[in-house]
Amino acid sequence: MGFLDISNVTKSYGKTEVLHRVDIGVEEGEFLVLVGPSGCGKSTLLNMIAGLEDITGGDISIRGRVMNGVHPSKRNIAMVFQSYALYPNMTVGQNMTFGLEMHGVPKPERDKALTEVAALLQLDKLLDRKPGQLSGGQRQRVAMGRALVREPDVFLFDEPLSNLDAKLRVDMRTEIKKLHAKLKTTIVYVTHDQIEALTLSTRIAVMNDGYVQQLGTPKEVYDTPANIFVATFMGSPAMNIIPAQVAMQDGAPHAVLTNAAGETVQLRFSQENMVDWVGRDILLGLRPEALTDPEGADRKSQNIAALSNPVAVAEPAGSDTFVTMTLGGRDVIARLRADTSVTPGTSFDFAVNMEKAVAFDPETERRIPA
Amino acid sequence: MSGATQSTAVSTGRITRTLIYLVLLLFALFYLLPFFVMVVNSLKPLDEITGGNMMSLPQTWTIQPWLQAWSSAQIGVEPTGLRPYFLNSLLMVVPAVAISTGLGAINGYVLTKWRFRGDNIIFGLLLFSCFIPFQIVLIPMATILGKLGIAGSIPGLVLVHVVYGVGFTTLYYRNYYAAFPTELVRAAMIDGAGFFRIFWRILLPVSGPITVVSVIWQFTNVWNDFLFGASFGGQSQPMTVALNNLVSSSTGVKEYNVHFAGAILAALPTLLVYIVAGRYFVRGLMAGSVKG
Ligand SMILES: Nc1ncnc2c1ncn2[C@@H]1O[C@H](COP(=O)(O)OP(=O)(O)OP(=O)(O)O)[C@@H](O)[C@H]1O
Ligand SMILES: [Mg+2]
Numbered sequence: 001m002g003f004l005d006i007s008n009v010t011k012s013y014g015k016t017e018v019l020h021r022v023d024i025g026v027e028e029g030e031f032l033v034l035v036g037p038s039g040c041g042k043s044t045l046l047n048m049i050a051g052l053e054d055i056t057g058g059d060i061s062i063r064g065r066v067m068n069g070v071h072p073s074k075r076n077i078a079m080v081f082q083s084y085a086l087y088p089n090m091t092v093g094q095n096m097t098f099g100l101e102m103h104g105v106p107k108p109e110r111d112k113a114l115t116e117v118a119a120l121l122q123l124d125k126l127l128d129r130k131p132g133q134l135s136g137g138q139r140q141r142v143a144m145g146r147a148l149v150r151e152p153d154v155f156l157f158d159e160p161l162s163n164l165d166a167k168l169r170v171d172m173r174t175e176i177k178k179l180h181a182k183l184k185t186t187i188v189y190v191t192h193d194q195i196e197a198l199t200l201s202t203r204i205a206v207m208n209d210g211y212v213q214q215l216g217t218p219k220e221v222y223d224t225p226a227n228i229f230v231a232t233f234m235g236s237p238a239m240n241i242i243p244a245q246v247a248m249q250d251g252a253p254h255a256v257l258t259n260a261a262g263e264t265v266q267l268r269f270s271q272e273n274m275v276d277w278v279g280r281d282i283l284l285g286l287r288p289e290a291l292t293d294p295e296g297a298d299r300k301s302q303n304i305a306a307l308s309n310p311v312a313v314a315e316p317a318g319s320d321t322f323v324t325m326t327l328g329g330r331d332v333i334a335r336l337r338a339d340t341s342v343t344p345g346t347s348f349d350f351a352v353n354m355e356k357a358v359a360f361d362p363e364t365e366r367r368i369p370a
Numbered sequence: 371m372s373g374a375t376q377s378t379a380v381s382t383g384r385i386t387r388t389l390i391y392l393v394l395l396l397f398a399l400f401y402l403l404p405f406f407v408m409v410v411n412s413l414k415p416l417d418e419i420t421g422g423n424m425m426s427l428p429q430t431w432t433i434q435p436w437l438q439a440w441s442s443a444q445i446g447v448e449p450t451g452l453r454p455y456f457l458n459s460l461l462m463v464v465p466a467v468a469i470s471t472g473l474g475a476i477n478g479y480v481l482t483k484w485r486f487r488g489d490n491i492i493f494g495l496l497l498f499s500c501f502i503p504f505q506i507v508l509i510p511m512a513t514i515l516g517k518l519g520i521a522g523s524i525p526g527l528v529l530v531h532v533v534y535g536v537g538f539t540t541l542y543y544r545n546y547y548a549a550f551p552t553e554l555v556r557a558a559m560i561d562g563a564g565f566f567r568i569f570w571r572i573l574l575p576v577s578g579p580i581t582v583v584s585v586i587w588q589f590t591n592v593w594n595d596f597l598f599g600a601s602f603g604g605q606s607q608p609m610t611v612a613l614n615n616l617v618s619s620s621t622g623v624k625e626y627n628v629h630f631a632g633a634i635l636a637a638l639p640t641l642l643v644y645i646v647a648g649r650y651f652v653r654g655l656m657a658g659s660v661k662g
Pocket of ligand 2: 043
């Protein structure tokens with residue numbers, strides 16, 4: 001029994017079901033991120049937790065209390081909206097204390113809470129301004145301040161950073177992370193940005209088409225994705241998915257694939273249970289950073305394989321150089337150290353970190369468990 | 371080369387602009403001329419009008435026609451002047467405008483932020499009321515007013531105008547609130563504000579422009595209405611009906627200067643409303659189309 005329990009929750013609009021049997025338990029102090037492409041049902045799920053949408057089936061409970069049908073204001077939650085939803089006619093101070101006022105908190109207490117939160121978020125000097133007189137980042141902070149003064153059980157964020165420019169988004173991301181570390185509040189956070197999900201969360205629920213595809217820590221989701229959707233959605237550039245066959249060689253299972261020159265390449269698996277797949281087709285999943293130059297390869301890895309392959313395009317990107325090439329008939333991206341010299345059109349010797357490689361069943365697209 | 375093109379562009383710009391101003395000036399004159407005639411002639415003794423040029427300024431200036439129109443002219447059979455009817459109109463227009471605007475605002479709020487099954491049908495029916503010709507409802511309306519016991523009274527007139535106005539005011543507020551972010555209402559719900567509190571504290575404070583539109587529209591229509599006033603006014607006839615009685619009274623000489631003064635008196639309140647609130651009117655009509 002968690003702090004916030006979403007059990008067996010479904011949502012339908014008329015006859016179309018947009019969320020299917022969602023089960024997520026959130027512990028107190030956790031930072032859960034719901035991530036997925038547009039239209040996958042993240043906002044719908046968040047709004048159901050908030051009480052802004054009805055629950056079609058299943059239960060949502062907070063602190064053991066079932067919340068189905070409970071009015072949003074009685075759930076002891078606070079929400080930060082994508083557009084911030086600041087009341088345009090009220091000052092920053094009034095915006096932040098409106099909720100307390102509506103809940104009948106006396107003025108002296110409201111002022112005390114306001115002073116504390118304003119100091120925390122460095123909003124002290126802005127309290128008498130109207131939202132229209134604030135920058136995007138300041139509005140964002142006010143929206144968070146409005147949520148904080150209420151001291152709710154659960155904070156709900158719906159894409160709070162998506163209206164900010166790239167630099168500010170990164171800054172605010174860090175600020176939210178710091179705030180969570182300091183206050184240890186329980187947060188459910190919606191985003192379609194996988195980097196936000198990986199950096200902020202203690203756990204991630206990756207969603208697609210109304211299904212939770214995987215629920216796990218950032219490391220679990222990144223290193224052992226449940227299926228091809230999760231593998232390619234999380235991480236940038238996306239994980240390479242390469243068709244291969246499994247064959248025995250020197251008593252160990254190997255992935256067999258063809259490189260751009262038409263030669264056969266064999267890469268030894270670290271997972272012993274790939275023996276079961278000998279003679280069958282699989283999809284090999286390799287993150288770009290597991291496909292690198294020999295000097296850049298992970299020194300701790302027990303299983304680095306060599307792979308020689310002609311390079312199609314090299315793109316220096318400052319901190320890294322990205323190389324595009326063909327492998328197993330697919331476009332594949334490798335991530336090399338910045339000053340590696342590669343010449344497009346010629347062959348290059350790559351190092352493949354097979355410890356990080358994953359394999360997928362081509363039929364079900366699920367990861368083959370190690 | 372480019373300098374030459376530029377100066378041509380500037381001079382064509384200047385010519386177009388002069389033309390536009392000329393046309394605008396012409397239109398302004400066209401609309402102001404009748405008003406000029408009315409003002410000028412309301413300040414002349416009667417013999418100057420009957421004896422000479424309508425367009426010329428008064429030789430002897432007098433406010434006598436105004437005083438007469440206001441307090442002693444023959445309206446129907448009573449020599450009361452327009453004063454009591456002016457009061458009637460005021461007593462009718464203020465509650466009628468306030469109530470219809472208030473109802474329109476609440477309707478617009480419900481139709482956009484508290485959607486329910488069939489809300490669009492209700493809105494459609496309300497809109498339909500904007501297109502029903504006045505004449506059709508005269509007899510049923512008379513029956514209803516009679517049954518309610520408010521026929522021939524100011525409350526009766528107020529009711530009629532509220533019923534007729536609420537379609538328009540609902541349309542205004544609905545379209546205005548449709549552009550108002552629903553997230554704000556949701557935020558207020560989470561903050562613990564109820565139905566009326568959200569309306570009062572969140573929506574109304576930003577409804578200034580559309581309220582001006584609604585008030586001007588309703589004020590002009592209700593004040594200028596003649597048909598309902600004549601049909602249901604009874605003992606409490608509004609200004610428009612009284613003006614008609616003043617102008618078309620058949621006994622004695624036609625006192626054109628008094629008529630002009632009376633007509634201006636009747637138009638003055640709407641004129642005032644436009645002058646005071648006119649620029650907000652345009653701003654309100656534009657709001658929603660360009661989100662600020
Ligand atoms: N009122 C509604 N009626 C019918 N379908 C709806 C309604 N609201 C949402 N949906 C559908 O539910 C699905 C989930 O919508 P939701 O807003 O939760 O997506 P999301 O994951 O938040 O996407 P985004 O990242 O674009 O915000 C979508 O396919 C959408 O079309
Ligand atoms: Mg969304």
